[in-house]
Amino acid sequence: MSTAGISANRLELLQIASAVASEKNIDKEIVLGAIEEAIQKAAGLRYGTENDIRAKLNPITGEMDLKRVITVVEEVENETAEIDLASALLDNPEAVIGTTFETPLPPIEFGRVQSQMAKQVIMQKVREAERARQFVEYKDRIGEIINGIVKRVEYGHIIVDLGRAEGVIRREQTLPRENVKNGDRIRAYIYDVREEPRGSQIFLSRSHPQFMAALFAQEVPEVYEGIIEIVAVARDPGSRAKIGVRSNDGSIDPVGACVGMRGSRVQAVVNELQGERIDIIPWSDDAATFIINALQPAEVTKVVIDEEENRIEAVVPDDQLSLAIGRRGQNVRLASQLSGWAIDIMNEEQESERRQKEYQERSALFISALDVDEMIAQLLISESFETLEEVAYVAPEELSSIEGFDEATAAELQTRAREFLEKQAIEQDKARKAAGVEDDVLEIEGVTLAMAVIFGENEIKTVEDVAGMIPDDLRGYTEMKDGERTHEDGMLESFGLSAAEAQNMIMQARVKAGWIDASALIEEEVEAEEDEVAVETDRAPTAEEVFGS
Numbered sequence: 148m149s150t151a152g153i154s155a156n157r158l159e160l161l162q163i164a165s166a167v168a169s170e171k172n173i174d175k176e177i178v179l180g181a182i183e184e185a186i187q188k189a190a191g192l193r194y195g196t197e198n199d200i201r202a203k204l205n206p207i208t209g210e211m212d213l214k215r216v217i218t219v220v221e222e223v224e225n226e227t228a229e230i231d232l233a234s235a236l237l238d239n240p241e242a243v244i245g246t247t248f249e250t251p252l253p254p255i256e257f258g259r260v261q262s263q264m265a266k267q268v269i270m271q272k273v274r275e276a277e278r279a280r281q282f283v284e285y286k287d288r289i290g291e292i293i294n295g296i297v298k299r300v301e302y303g304h305i306i307v308d309l310g311r312a313e314g315v316i317r318r319e320q321t322l323p324r325e326n327v328k329n330g331d332r333i334r335a336y337i338y339d340v341r342e343e344p345r346g347s348q349i350f351l352s353r354s355h356p357q358f359m360a361a362l363f364a365q366e367v368p369e370v371y372e373g374i375i376e377i378v379a380v381a382r383d384p385g386s387r388a389k390i391g392v393r394s395n396d397g398s399i400d401p402v403g404a405c406v407g408m409r410g411s412r413v414q415a416v417v418n419e420l421q422g423e424r425i426d427i428i429p430w431s432d433d434a435a436t437f438i439i440n441a442l443q444p445a446e447v448t449k450v451v452i453d454e455e456e457n458r459i460e461a462v463v464p465d466d467q468l469s470l471a472i473g474r475r476g477q478n479v480r481l482a483s484q485l486s487g488w489a490i491d492i493m494n495e496e497q498e499s500e501r502r503q504k505e506y507q508e509r510s511a512l513f514i515s516a517l518d519v520d521e522m523i524a525q526l527l528i529s530e531s532f533e534t535l536e537e538v539a540y541v542a543p544e545e546l547s548s549i550e551g552f553d554e555a556t557a558a559e560l561q562t563r564a565r566e567f568l569e570k571q572a573i574e575q576d577k578a579r580k581a582a583g584v585e586d587d588v589l590e591i592e593g594v595t596l597a598m599a600v601i602f603g604e605n606e607i608k609t610v611e612d613v614a615g616m617i618p619d620d621l622r623g624y625t626e627m628k629d630g631e632r633t634h635e636d637g638m639l640e641s642f643g644l645s646a647a648e649a650q651n652m653i654m655q656a657r658v659k660a661g662w663i664d665a666s667a668l669i670e671e672e673v674e675a676e677e678d679e680v681a682v683e684t685d686r687a688p689t690a691e692e693v694f695g696s
Contacts, residue, residue: 179204186211194252199228213254219246281312282347286340292361293351297331307333312349320352322421323385334419336361354384359425362416363390367405375401378430381484385423389441389481393430402427426481434459434488441482445471448495455645458489460498468494489625509533516567517560526551539564575600583608591659593652598639605638613656618649 186202190213194200203212217228219235219242235242295307295314303318305327316335327333335351336358342348352358360370360377369375374396382388392401405427406413413425431437438459439447449462463471471492472479483490493501506528513524516535530549532538538546539561546557575596579589582603587610589599594613607613622644623637639649657663 176206179206186213190252195227197225197227200252211254213252215250215252217248217250219244219248278342278347281349282340282342285312285337285347285349289337289340290357290361291337292334292358292365293337294332294334295351297327297329297333299329300327305333307335307351309349314349314351316351316353320350320354322353322423325353325385325421353420354382356380356382356388359388359390359416359420362419363405363412366412366415367407369394369399369401369404374399375404376430379485379487381481382423383477383481385421387424387426387477387481388420389426389428389485391428391430391437391441391485402429428485434486438482438486438488438490441485442471442478442490442492445478447471449498456489457487458491459486460491460493462493462495462498465494465496468492513538517563519560535564535568539568572596579603585609587659588613591652592655593644593648595642598642601638607638610656610660614653614660614662616653618646618653621649621652622646 183202183204186204187200190200190202191198194215199216199218201214201216203214204210205212217230219232220229221232221244223229223231230248232242232244235246235248238248239246293309293314295309298306298308298313300306303321305316305321307314307316314335314337316333320338333353335353336355337349338352338355338357339350340347341350357380359382360380363377364371367375370377375392375394377390377392379391380388381390390405392405394401394404404412413427417423417425426443428437428440428443431440435450435452438450438461442461442463445463445467447461447463451460451462453459461471470478473481479490479492509528510521510524512535513519513527513532514521517523517538526549527538532541541561543554543557543561546552546560547554552560579596579599582600584599584603585608588594588602588608589596591610591613594602602608602613607616619635619637621637621639623635623640625634644652654663658665
């Protein structure tokens with residue numbers, strides 16, 4: 148709005164307000180309010196900013212009513228704009244706290260300074276109203292694909308003109324090696340709309356997994372209609388992606404429908420994503436089956452599931468190992484993201500060596516601890532006995548029912564196992580004391596003598612030392628480094644602690660050390676149960692839920 152606009156006569160002022168409201172698509176009342184505030188500030192420069200000056204613009208005639216207001220207050224802080232109740236009652240016996248006295252002021256002439264300040268106030272209010280309108284308009288459109296024109300590119304961030312608003316594609320939400328320039332038409336996914344100090348922001352993405360799902364909904368009518376459901380998406384933006392699909396109609400092949408005639412449907416999505424390769428995987432509620440599918444094009448000969456750790460071990464032929472892992476671990480990483488399971492890949496030779504090693508170690512333990520020959524040790528292993536504790540404390544009939552064993556043999560094996568464990572416990576306690584591990588550590592729920600010995604070897608000697616650890620210190624952790632999966636061992640990893648057991652051990656230590664109250668454990672358990680329920684009931688939204696009917 149120009150300075151001339153501010154100085155315009157009454158009708159011109161209303162015309163300008165209408166034009167601005169129409170152009171910016173905001174309520175005319177907001178523009179009129181901005182003009183009133185601008186005139187109030189300009190009048191403040193003329194009559195003194197300590198005065199409470201209020202302006203009211205008649206929206207029909209354009210007449211401006213300018214008044215100086217004095218308010219009745221309990222305690223006066225500004226003598227120019229406030230008056231105490233006792234003084235007010237002298238002029239108006241009916242005055243109460245909050246009553247106002249108004250004095251009309253003559254219209255002011257706008258000089259250069261007043262005009263410039265008024266212009267800034269009006270434009271600021273218009274911008275704020277425009278941003279508020281953008282937030283209201285776009286906050287319910289999260290999850291949609293939107294078309295726009297590239298307005299400018301700043302440090303890798305793309306500013307997109309959406310017509311009546313602007314959106315931003317941050318650098319990390321763009322496709323690698325995608326070159327865009329001013330004026331290019333672009334499609335993006337609205338993944339967030341939020342109010343920030345500088346106004347509402349519309350955040351767009353071309354790398355978001357749901358952008359791919361939304362593209363398929365546009366290209367595949369069955370997805371849009373909810374007949375085919377995209378259950379999960381995993382992307383390495385600009386390079387490769389995997390999507391898990393299933394059909395709610397047994398007569399429709401979900402993979403074939405997404406691929407389309409001669410690949411026309413999937414190719415349209417690939418072209419939009421700058422050649423990103425897409426593997427379309429048939430979804431299965433059986434984790435093993437789905438992961439076998441997700442590791443395509445590699446062939447999987449065997450899977451071993453650890454539900455407690457949410458981990459799957461996949462065995463592939465020797466010549467399929469590199470294919471299953473993929474370049475820089477891409478294939479197994481995407482399969483893991485898609486399924487929500489941690490996946491360990493090994494070839495048949497590695498798996499055979501590992502199993503043979505475990506068998507030999509278990510066999511040697513039974514032979515040595517129970518003083519039996521190899522045949523008896525092998526019989527115990529074949530019956531799924533893994534530890535001496537199982538042999539020592541299992542129901543006697545489970546041992547005596549093994550072919551070739553009788554009650555006397557079972558009783559003798561249990562006696563030998565218990566004697567060995569007792570002797571081992573005495574030795575471990577000596578080692579624990581020699582390492583300086585305090586007795587209180589053994590009182591922490593879940594801590595055994597064998598664990599206490601390892602604590603001592605790692606300079607963990609007090610309850611406070613245990614309390615200061617995190618579960619990864621106990622269980623170990625796996626991470627990706629330079630595209631390869633690397634594992635850091637935990638000090639108690641050999642004990643096979645679950646994440647919940649490790650967390651509980653540390654929390655019990657913190658309670659015992661006085662760091663937290665015991666009630667915190669109950670809250671943790673409740674939250675853990677709620678998280679577990681949430682995981683069990685969690686699912687990807689259907690196409691109808693994401694894109695509307």
